[in-house]
Every structure is written in C-alpha cells, then in structure tokens.
Amino acid sequence: MPLSDCRLIDLPKISDARGNLTFVEGNNHIPFEVKRVYYLYDVPGGADRGEHAHKDLHQFVISMSGSFDLLLDDGFDKKRFQLNRPYYGVYVCPMMWRYLDNFSSGSVCMVLASGPYDETDYIRDRDEFLKAVGAA
Template identity: 70%
Template sequence: MSTSSRWRLVDLPKISDPRGNLTFVEGGRHVPFDIARVYYLYDVPGGAERGGHAHKALRQLIIAMAGSFDVALDDGTRKERVHLNRSYYGLLVDTMVWRELDNFSSGSVCMVLASTVYEESDYYRDYEEFVAALGRPSE
C-alpha cells in the first residue's frame, strides 16, 4: 500500500451483504478532518487529465467510486503514482502535494471529500510556483 508523510491509502469500512456492499466515511474518524465539501468527477473523456494543482490548506480523500484512475503525487521530494480501483479504499492527500489524475477507465467516477470549501486562493496551479513555495529548486 502507498505510504508517504504527505499521502496514504486508507481502508474504509466494508459491510458485505448479498444484496450489495456498503461503505461509509465519517469525518474525524476515517479522515482526520471534518468534511466541508464533496465533489465528483465523471464522464472524463479518454486520455484527459484532471487536477494539475496543489493546495495550501485543503486536505482530501480521493475515492474511485466506479471504474479506475491513477493519481500522480509529488511533494517536491518524492513522486508516486497510485492506481485507485476499489470504492473501499481512499487516498488521503495532505496539504502541499501536487496531484494529477489520469488514466480514467470508461464509466469511472472519482469522488473527493475535502476539508474546506472551494477557495481559489488555496490553489497552486503553476508547478514552478508550487516548487518555489516549498523552497526547493525545480527540476
């Protein structure tokens, strides 16, 4: 399982039932923050990428609700690509991590539980600015 000081996979509760499984997420219990916003990506065209930014304060849990996709993570020191394809795993991403989502399968749905409401000023949308904010030289 993926582990870093800035991101990690989280096992979510899975209640198995012949009628269909159930998974739930509780803020402050399964994620170390209160959930302030939920959003989801769907109908992502083949070959498209999402993300391409970092957050100053926002933390999030990324879940593949259907299908699969990859999350490329970069904290300025370490880079890792995580494949998400199960709805009972979440990828917990801390602040100051550049993330890009790609390799979406047909019919995939990416749900994100966020620690704050949308605030444009919380984003680094330029990689060079992000690296500069970390105080590290860019590649």
C-alpha cells in the same frame, strides 16, 4: 507535509448478498472534518485532471466506479496510487501536487474536502509550487 503523510486508507466494508455498503466518517476514518464533496465523471479517454496543489486543503480521493491513477508529488518525491475500488481511498495532505490520469471508461472520482471552494488556496503553476516547498 511530506509525501509519507499521504496514504491509502481502507474504509469499512459491510458485505451483504444484496450488495455492499461502505461509509466514511470525518475525523474518524479520515483525519479531517468533511466540508465539501465533489466528483469527476465523464472524463474523456486520454484526458487528465488535477495539475495543481492546495495550500491548506486536506482531501480524500475515492474511485466510486471504474479506475484512475493519482500521482502525488511533494516537490522531492513522487508516488502513484491506482484507485479502482470504492472501499479505500487516498488521503491527500496540503502542499501536494496532484495529477489524475488513466481514467477508465465510466469512472467516477469522488473527493471529500476539508473546506469549501476557495480559489486563493490553489497553486496552479508548477514552478510556483516548487518554490513554495523549497524544491526550486
């Protein structure tokens, strides 16, 4: 899939004087059924995460608190997204190298995934990824 298939998606935001509410529905707001949720937190200042691709997994990345950057790379083009609000996120399609950095203090990154954890779905070597997408 090309990088252009990965995109920022606005989520419903219900505002109320008592606080806001946002929700995500699989196969409605995002283009896949959610089968797993995980989150990153307590990421030390200056640390980064990611640096891998998934062969088949679809993901939706949201900043629940604080901010961080998500850099996506399809082997030909790169795009950086700054995530800093819980009412939008980035859809990440399969075969996209991802890199998360610039975590603010106290940030929480939540990821909705289309499948359960499967180590065989990961590509952790950048050169292997570039060969797989025909960019090497």
